[in-house]
Amino acid sequence: MPRKAFTAEQIINKLREAELILNQGTTVPEACRKIRVTDQTYYRWCKEYGGLNIDQAKRLKDLEKENVQLKRLVADLSLDKAILKEASPGKLLSPSQRRQVIAKVRISLGISERRACQVLGQARSTQRRKESITDDEAKLTLRIIELASKYGRYGYRRITAILQIAGWRVNHKRVERIWRKEGLKVPQKQPKRGRLWLNDGSCIRLRPEYKDHVWSYDFMVDRTANGRAFKTLNIIDEYTRVCLKIKVNRKIKSQDVIDQLYDLFIFRGIPEYIRSDNGPEFTAKAVRKWLSRLGVKTLFIEPGSPWENGYIESFNGKLRDELLDREIFTTLEEAKVLIEQWRREYNQVRPHSSLGYRPPAPEAVLTMMTS
Incomplete structure (x- = not known):
């Protein structure tokens, strides 16, 4: 038979009943048989609830639950801290970087995929997605590196335009992914200047309108x-x-x-x-x-x-x-x-x-x- 779980109120009442039986001159085993518990349970109850009233027993149970929750919370925070420490020290900006780090963390800490994805901010569907590499990936990567070496001050958008002019069917997102994967540096943008106006509000710059204007x-x-x-x-x-x-x-x-x-x-x-x-x-x-x-x-x-x-x-x-x-x-x-x-x-x-x-x-x- 499954073990019956007693509430704090039931335990206090049974202890009081056993105390009355013992005051009549009976032995402890006889009192335990009358309240239908074993001797070990009776002594354990006396150790935990002896001298307490019902309100105090309820409060003790609540404190035990809070203690269990706090321990679980501390354990979770410690595990989260360990996961973040095991991960890369910098920001994980791309899903592929997170995918690699999550696999590394799971092996080193022995945690589940769900927990690692939750801490590192990766959707589980993204983590399980297999990256598809086209046949021309290696050739395209080599060409991007060649253009970046030749035009050292060009960013990935300008490199994308050169590739498209040459006949490559690529967009700037794919070129940017390869660009960052190969560690190529994107030149910083120049600050934009505001329009130039006179005190009367008229623009003094004559803008060209056609060729040879x-x-x-x-x-x-x-x-x-x-x-x-x-x-x-x-x-x-x-x-x-x-x-x-x-x-x-x-x-x-x-x-x-x-x-x-x-x-x-x-x-x-x-x-x-x-x-x-x-x-x-x-x-x-x-x-x-x-x-x-x-x-x-x-x-x-x-x-x-x-x-x-x-x-x-x-x-x-x-x-x-x-x-x-x-x-x-x-x-x-x-x-x-x-x-x-x-x-x-x-x-x-x-x-x-x-x-x-x-x-x-x-x-x-x-x-x-x-x-």
Whole structure:
């Protein structure tokens, strides 16, 4: 027969009944037979409930239950702490990382999958899901590593655009997964600048509306390995983002500016506006008169306000970040070759985020124009 469980009230009443029987001169075994318990149970009850009333017995039972709950809670917290300590010290950002860590924790601590998933925040369906690897995974990973090595300052979104142009059927999520799995570093985003407004609320920036509407040009300075400085004259079309020319020389004067613009005007046509800062090569009387005779309007930014010429400043930053800061130019000729090579790659290969991750002048388009 199953053992009968007595409540605290029943135990107190039976002990009182046994006490009355014992006061009549009977023995303990005889009293135990009358209250229908064994001698061992009687002595155990006396040890636990002797001298207590019913209210005190209830309180004792409640305290025992609370003690059991507290012990279980402490054990659970200790186990959770052990699981987190056994897991990776950093954040587990992807399901695949959690999947590996949960398997490791289960082996080392001998806990259930349910408990490990609960502590580490992984759905059990996700934990049990088998990762499907396509046949071209290894080839795609190798190609992503090659592109990341070649274009060290490109992020996974730009790498995705290059792969899609090349014919790969991938999206940025898959490329990002492989990117993070291989430990490739994503370049930090540049801080966004607010729009530029005058006190009267009007925007002073003339925005390009079509091809050859507004051109921009600016100078940059770098040095060869022997410490001698050289300058670059960068000219871009603000609407198409195409880099029209990068003139490299030790010194560039106002006449050199006119010569470069003359070649571009013959090859491409005359723009309506040219935007620049207030450098002496741009504000020279010869340059301004020559442009005025051709009907080209000049847009000079406010002194000390390079953000007003944002298109060319953005281009200069890319040139500096992706080439000038990464190369050591031993001679001026080497600088000319590498900078021109980068310019062609910028126009024909490099995806531009503002153009829907397409290059400003794809190579196929240039081939059609020249044929």
